[in-house]
Amino acid sequence: xxxxxxxxxxxxxxxxxxLAPEVGELARNAAMASRAIGTAARSGAQVIVLPELVTSxxxxxxxxxxxxxxxxxxxxxxxxxxAEAGGAVVVAGxxxxxxxxxxxxxxxxxxxxGARTVYRKTHLWDTEQLFFTAGSAAAPVxxxxxxxxxxxxxxxxxxPEMTRSVxxxxxxxLVVPTNWPWAQRPAGMPAGEIVIAMAxxxxxxxxxxxxxxxxxxxxxxxxxxxxxxxxxxxxLATAGPDGVAVAEVDLxxxxxxxxxxxNDALGDRRPDIYSRDEVSTTRPDG
Amino acid sequence: xxxxxxxxxxxxxxxxxxLAPEVGELARNAAMASRAIGTAARSGAQVIVLPELVTSxxxxxxxxxxxxxxxxxxxxxxxxxxAEAGGAVVVAGxxxxxxxxxxxxxxxxxxxxGARTVYRKTHLWDTEQLFFTAGSAAAPVxxxxxxxxxxxxxxxxxxPEMTRSVxxxxxxxLVVPTNWPWAQRPAGMPAGEIVIAMAxxxxxxxxxxxxxxxxxxxxxxxxxxxxxxxxxxxxLATAGPDGVAVAEVDLxxxxxxxxxxxNDALGDRRPDIYSRDEVSTTRPDG
Numbered sequence: 322x323x324x325x326x327x328x329x330x331x332x333x334x335x336x337x338x339x340l341a342p343e344v345g346e347l348a349r350n351a352a353m354a355s356r357a358i359g360t361a362a363r364s365g366a367q368v369i370v371l372p373e374l375v376t377s378x379x380x381x382x383x384x385x386x387x388x389x390x391x392x393x394x395x396x397x398x399x400x401x402x403x404a405e406a407g408g409a410v411v412v413a414g415x416x417x418x419x420x421x422x423x424x425x426x427x428x429x430x431x432x433x434x435g436a437r438t439v440y441r442k443t444h445l446w447d448t449e450q451l452f453f454t455a456g457s458a459a460a461p462v463x464x465x466x467x468x469x470x471x472x473x474x475x476x477x478x479x480x481p482e483m484t485r486s487v488x489x490x491x492x493x494x495l496v497v498p499t500n501w502p503w504a505q506r507p508a509g510m511p512a513g514e515i516v517i518a519m520a521x522x523x524x525x526x527x528x529x530x531x532x533x534x535x536x537x538x539x540x541x542x543x544x545x546x547x548x549x550x551x552x553x554x555x556x557l558a559t560a561g562p563d564g565v566a567v568a569e570v571d572l573x574x575x576x577x578x579x580x581x582x583x584n585d586a587l588g589d590r591r592p593d594i595y596s597r598d599e600v601s602t603t604r605p606d607g
Numbered sequence: 608x609x610x611x612x613x614x615x616x617x618x619x620x621x622x623x624x625x626l627a628p629e630v631g632e633l634a635r636n637a638a639m640a641s642r643a644i645g646t647a648a649r650s651g652a653q654v655i656v657l658p659e660l661v662t663s664x665x666x667x668x669x670x671x672x673x674x675x676x677x678x679x680x681x682x683x684x685x686x687x688x689x690a691e692a693g694g695a696v697v698v699a700g701x702x703x704x705x706x707x708x709x710x711x712x713x714x715x716x717x718x719x720x721g722a723r724t725v726y727r728k729t730h731l732w733d734t735e736q737l738f739f740t741a742g743s744a745a746a747p748v749x750x751x752x753x754x755x756x757x758x759x760x761x762x763x764x765x766x767p768e769m770t771r772s773v774x775x776x777x778x779x780x781l782v783v784p785t786n787w788p789w790a791q792r793p794a795g796m797p798a799g800e801i802v803i804a805m806a807x808x809x810x811x812x813x814x815x816x817x818x819x820x821x822x823x824x825x826x827x828x829x830x831x832x833x834x835x836x837x838x839x840x841x842x843l844a845t846a847g848p849d850g851v852a853v854a855e856v857d858l859x860x861x862x863x864x865x866x867x868x869x870n871d872a873l874g875d876r877r878p879d880i881y882s883r884d885e886v887s888t889t890r891p892d893g
Contacts, residue, residue, distance in 0.1 A: 443877050447867040459880050476870075481767030481810055482881040507841050509795065513809055516840065520806030523799055524767055554802065555793050581733040584762075591729050594745050595768040 332569045333467045335494070335528075336366035339547040339564035341536025344378025347390040351376050351398050354413060359405040366409055366567065367467045372534035373414035373442075373475050373498040374426060380539040384424075387452040391418035399429055399436040408433055410465045412472055414498035416453075417441065423454040428474050428498050430463050438463050442474040444483075460487050468493035468572040471527075475499040478531070479517050481524070488525035489587065493572040495521075495529045503542040512546040515556075523554030526575045526586045535564060618855045619753045621780070621814075622652035625833040625850035627822025630664025633676040637662050637684050640699060645691040652695055652853065653753045658820035659700035659728075659761050659784040660712060666825040670710075673738040677704035685715055685722040694719055696751045698758055700784035702739075703727065709740040714760050714784050716749050724749050728760040730769075746773050754779035754858040757813075761785040764817070765803050767810070774811035775873065779858040781807075781815045789828040798832040801842075809840030812861045812872045821850060 338357045342350040354375050361369045373379070376398070377390035392398065392415060402411055410432050417427035417439065425441040426449055441456025442449075460473040460483055471487030471494070478484060478497050487495055501514050510516070514531070522529045533547045547560040549568040552575030557568035578586040624643045628636040640661050647655045659665070662684070663676035678684065678701060688697055696718050703713035703725065711727040712735055727742025728735075746759040746769055757773030757780070764770060764783050773781055787800050796802070800817070808815045819833045833846040835854040838861030843854035864872040 443880055444875050447869045450869050455877075457880065476875075479810060480876060480881075481771060481806075482876065482878075485767060486881050510841065513840055516802055517806045517809060520767075520803045523803060524765060554799055555796065583733045583736050589730055589762075590766060590768065591741075592768075594729055594743065595766075595772050 331573055333367050333494070333572050334365050335368045335370070335530050335549055335568055335570050336361045336364070337370045337530055337532035337547045337549060337560065337566040339533055339535050339545060339560040339566070340372055340375055341534060342372070342375050342378045343536070344380050344538050345386055345390055346378065347376055347392070350378065355401055355405050358402055358411055361565070362405065362407045362409045368470065368494065368496065368530070369406060369409050369411045370496045370530050370532040371411070371413035371498060372532050373428070373500045374416055375413050375498070375534070377416035378538055379500045379534075380541050381452050384452060387416060387424055388418065391416040391424050393418050394429070394436060394439045399431050403431045403433060403435050406431065408466065410467055410470065412470070412496045412498060414474055424452055425456060426453045426474060427456075428472050430461070430465075430470065430472055432465055438472065440472045440474070442477055444476045444480060446476040462487050462490045462492045471495040473497055475501070478521065478529075479514070481521065484521035484525055484527070488527045492527055493576060494570060495527055497529060497531045499531055500534050501544040501546055503544055512544040514544065515546050515548050518548065518550055519554045519556070522550045522552060524586060526552045526578045526580070528552045528570045528572070528575060530570075533560075617857075617859055619653050619780070619858050620651050621654045621656070621816050621835055621854055621856050622647045622650070623656045623816055623818035623833045623835060623846065623852040625819055625821050625831060625846040625852070626658055626661055627820060627850075628658070628661050628664045629822070630666050630824050631672055631676055632664065633662055633678070636664065641687055641691050644688055644697055647851070648691065648693045648695045654756065654780065654782065654816070655692060655695050655697045656782045656816050656818040657697070657699035657784060658818050659714070659786045660702055661699050661784070661820070663702035664824055665786045665820075666827050667738050670738060673702060673710055674704065677702040677710050679704055680715070680722060680725045685717050689717050689719060689721045692717065694752065696753055696756065698756070698782045698784060700760060710738055711742060712739045712760060713742075714758050716747070716751075716756065716758055718751055724758065726758045726760070728763055730762045730766060732762040748773050748776045748778045757781040759783055761787070764807065765800070767807065770807035770811055770813070774813045778813055779862065780856060781813055783815060783817045785817055785819050787819050787830040787832055789830055798830040800830065801832050801834050804834065804836055805840045805842070808836045808838060810872060812838045812864045812866075814838045814856045814858070814861060816856075819846075
């Protein structure tokens with residue numbers, strides 16, 4: 322695991338904004354996010370990450386409720402966020418109403434040109450399956466003014482195929498809007514999702530910024546485990562009392578994947594050995 | 608991450624023996640391992656894991672030295688270990704001299720029939736590349752009296768393709784002989800390799816027993832981070848002052864991969880989306 326001497330490169334200021342959306346309150350949530358984006362951008366953030374479904378809330382009681390807070394990819398809100406962001410890149414989760422009238426649990430990447438890319442979550446957690454259709458496209462890697470940014474949503478990240486995929490496609494930074502339901506864990510341990518994120522960062526030498534949410538919603542609590550993880554896999558920052566986590570992330574240092582003078586995190590892969598299993602849909606018979 | 612109610616099943620007693628081999632001292636190391644296997648078996652261990660290269664030591668100074676402590680797959684030592692083990696299964700690392708006269712960093716799985724399976728490490732760490740040839744076969748999943756046991760060696764485990772592969776092929780338990788060179792880590796954090804093992808256990812709902820080594824060798828220290836991890840990803844046991852970690856592992860509980868009433872750790876995979884990337888050898892151009 323020992324890294325060699327760091328190659329210093331462009332430092333990018335990443336901010337995660339652990340907001341507390343209210344379910345069903347689209348206008349309120351959108352305005353709260355706009356204000357938070359503006360504040361973070363004026364404080365110097367260059368990449369700003371917001372929670373999953375920040376516009377809609379999470380714990381829907383009906384399809385009608387979910388639909389009532391869904392917006393399309395060309396909603397003017399994203400231009401408003403772009404204006405608030407100045408030159409910063411924003412990634413945020415939202416409930417998307419597609420042209421096909423289906424709902425998707427999506428994340429939008431916004432820059433000065435407005436909504437650049439929308440990704441539809443491909444691995445849906447639990448009751449999300451009642452309200453959302455799973456996406457069918459791979460997680461994007463978007464070239465931006467602040468590096469190539471990979472985007473996925475919450476449970477997606479728990480699949481190592483997903484994190485590996487964006488690393489293989491050259492992501493300098495992975496950003497992950499999340500809503501992590503609270504769960505028991507042993508004393509002294511990070512949330513399980515953070516363990517998974519740290520391991521993914523280590524295995525791919527790729528910084529990962531996870532933006533969780535706060536605010537109890539219909540009895541549901543959250544880990545509130547927002548963490549920005551460096552390319553060596555160790556946490557750089559967690560959210561303070563104000564819900565904001567900020568870190569300077571060295572994107573260039575992890576463009577090389579050296580782990581030792583003879584080892585490379587991606588180059589040492591042996592697709593000749595495991596490719597057959599990886600594409601398999603075989604499941605244990607137990 | 609929240610698991611549902613546990614399905615209780617056959618408990619298997621797993622013991623990791625964090626021994627301190629001496630480089631170049633084959634007879635001494637083999638005898639030390641024999642004694643430790645016998646002691647563990649008489650204490651009730653059913654699956655016994657020893658370190659990587661426990662017969663040979665690790666920090667070789669020359670090819671001749673490595674060759675001098677290499678043994679073949681049919682070495683009588685493995686029958687001796689089988690006898691010491693009674694009915695237990697033993698997995699241990701050794702320096703293998705192949706029929707092709709090449710050296711491999713291998714692990715042997717032994718049961719009452721003697722050496723059942725030999726796996727040759729496919730991802731070689733740093734100076735291992737000076738002495739060993741990388742294996743060309745996938746990590747095995749071996750049906751034993753105590754469940755289906757996956758076997759890989761040290762750095763192999765840092766590739767999520769490897770851990771996923773044995774889980775997809777039905778491993779109830781993954782055992783990993785290791786030699787983890789000491790490396791700095793933030794206060795309060797487990798060794799990076801343990802973070803990776805915990806994440807792999809979580810992502811695959813698969814218990815993992817990692818057996819590290821102890822004893823400074825030619826100035827090289829080790830994490831001494833031997834840990835048995837449950838199928839939920841949390842540590843069950845670490846090595847005590849005697850170097851032994853013992854845990855009762857519920858192998859049946861993780862034969863189902865349910866994460867929620869609607870989620871399944873393996874069934875939720877989307878090979879339709881990521882198979883193309885997974886088999887790719889593409890690397891970032893940065």
